Amino acid sequence: MSIDDVLVPKNAGSYHNFFVRLGNVATYGAFNNISFAEQHFPLLTQSEEIRKDTFCDDRNLPDNCHGKEYCFCTHRLKVKLNSIVQITLLGTENGNFMNHPIHLHGSHFYITSIGSDATKISYEPQSENPPYKDTLSVPGSGYAIIRFKADNPGFWFFHCHYDYHHAAGMSAVFQVGDLEDITKDQRTIQNNS
Ligand SMILES: [Cu+2]
Numbered sequence: 001m002s003i004d005d006v007l008v009p010k011n012a013g014s015y016h017n018f019f020v021r022l023g024n025v026a027t028y029g030a031f032n033n034i035s036f037a038e039q040h041f042p043l044l045t046q047s048e049e050i051r052k053d054t055f056c057d058d059r060n061l062p063d064n065c066h067g068k069e070y071c072f073c074t075h076r077l078k079v080k081l082n083s084i085v086q087i088t089l090l091g092t093e094n095g096n097f098m099n100h101p102i103h104l105h106g107s108h109f110y111i112t113s114i115g116s117d118a119t120k121i122s123y124e125p126q127s128e129n130p131p132y133k134d135t136l137s138v139p140g141s142g143y144a145i146i147r148f149k150a151d152n153p154g155f156w157f158f159h160c161h162y163d164y165h166h167a168a169g170m171s172a173v174f175q176v177g178d179l180e181d182i183t184k185d186q187r188t189i190q191n192n193s
Contacts, residue, residue, distance in 0.1 A: 016079045016150075018087045022100050022138060022160070022170065029160060029170025032058045034075040036159075036171035043155040044186075047179055055175075072169065077158070079150045081177035086147045090118050093140030100165065102144075103135040106156030106176065109148035116142040135161060153177035153185040 023030040030036075034056065041049045056062055056073035065071035079085050087109075089102055110132055112125040116139045123145065138144045159171035177185075 016077075016083055016085045018077055018085070019090065020087055020172075021090045021092055022102075023092050024098075024100075024160075024165055024168065024170055027168065028070060029165040029168040030070055031075060031170065031172045033070055034058060034061075034172070035070055035072045035169030036075050036173075037072045037169070039074055043173065043175075044182070047183060050179070075172040076175050077172055078175040079177075081150060081153055081181045083150050084147060085150050085174075086112075086145065088121065089138045089144045089146065090121075091138050091140045091142050092118075098140045099137045100140070100170070101135055101137050101161040102159070103161045104146075104148070104156065104158050104174070105134075106152045106154055106174070107148045107150065108132050108134050109146040111136055111144060111146055113145040114143070115139070118143045121145070150174070150176040153181040155182070 020031050021033070023033060028035045039049075039054060043050065053062070054074060055076035055078075056065075056071070057076060057078075061071050062073050065073065089100075091100065110130040112127075112130050113122050114126070114136070115122065118141055121143050136144055136146065153176050156174045156176060157171060158174050159166045162170075176182075
């Protein structure tokens, strides 16, 4: 994969663009006002237990969440295998007092833009040679834009790395590929080991 494939996704079969507001209050944390609730089974190895209503996102909230400020459910961001994913991470802390170290499993990402003022988001890549990381500190009242190629099928945790924020729900799970892509990949790993 070249940097150009990610920074200029012109040849990508598909492209996903997410906007994630980071929120934390005294007792819970959230991405887009959804506080992550874990399932009782591991998604990766017991995917046969996944049901239609296992996951939620900000366009598909469970019925009991409507009208509520915060919602508790298994927040999933689903992307096509080999697509280019852009995520805008938005700090919502007043006065910039707490940054959030956001960590992605399964892939590294390029940080194409970062700033301390969330009202001045720039989508123009700030460098031709951007940092390549699996964790970044999003300024408390600022923003960061990250991009990666979703070429590793699976369920991957995406969360604030302050353990108490993570435990309080400041997390989501990326589903890279359809279940067939994921289980096929696992069979390949099992047969090769
Ligand atoms: Cu945090």
